[in-house]
Amino acid sequence: MRALLVVNPKATTTSGRTRDVLIHALRSDLKLDVAETEYRGHARDLARQAAVEDGVDLVVALGGDGTVNEVVNGLLSNGPSDRLPRLAVVPGGSTNVFARALGLPNDPVEATGALLDAVEHGRERAIGLGKAMTEGLPDRWFTFTAGLGFDAGVVGRVEEQRRSGRRSTHTLYVNQALRHYITEREHRRKGPIHLEINGREPVPGLVMAIVSNTSPWTFLGNRPVVPSPLASFDTDLDVFGITRMTAFGTARTVRQILCSHSPANGSAKPVGPHGKHVVSYHDVRHFTLVSQEPAPFQVDGDHLGDRSRVSFTGVRRALRVIV
Incomplete structure (x- = not known):
């Protein structure tokens, strides 16, 4: 099997020595080409080229969720197809949401072993993805999340801190979320975002939508x-949204999203956050978020600036992943 390994050399949790070990292990079972990213968007460009080349069976992303997102967008530049290379992920970031959601170990060495075992036994699955669309801008695929409003504002704050030299840690995210909560007093009371779903009444006044x-x-x-x-x-x-972020209500919602959602007896469906100011919808194919003023927007933890209108669609079986 011919594979391309796309490596982010600045990945948070992998050293040069670790990457060398992983490359050696992958080369033991794969015909492996290795490419290191040199600029933002390079992983997308490398994956786009692999998608149109003959003979590339697998693209492996070694990095965090941002690297994975770029690779996915490169593979899907011309849309889903059964002829596309498979995707595999070796987690190298600080959080690795996508890899962990697939059930992969969070340790890159263990994840590499799991990948090689999956290749040997032909284990793969087709996964659905989301696509965010803004008029006049390129569409953006996402693997696990997109957001407009408060949460994306926090992501933007974290990225500013990282550009100034701070490491991406969970403490950094919590601190910036608290700072953002304090400074966004007006928007916490009445949000500017409307949720529009075909056949349903619009939901106004969202402070954020995840x-x-x-x-x-x-x-x-x-x-x-x-x-x-x-x-x-x-x-x-x-879709999960909040229409008002009072101190008590926000603390209650945060507690709900951090607690276990599976009933003890396993007989009922998981229960999500709920309350007077909570909005939630499950399994929606098409919808649009409209903001009365430009609001922060993020995709897979990558801040993309401010947007006034973003449409979303779910695409089932968009990509095949080695797991």
């Missing part, structure tokens, strides 16, 4: 964050 393609949405260390517990790679998209 679109999930799987569950968990992210992790705080090893603790899963679950705003939409029914979200799955096998269904369309889930």
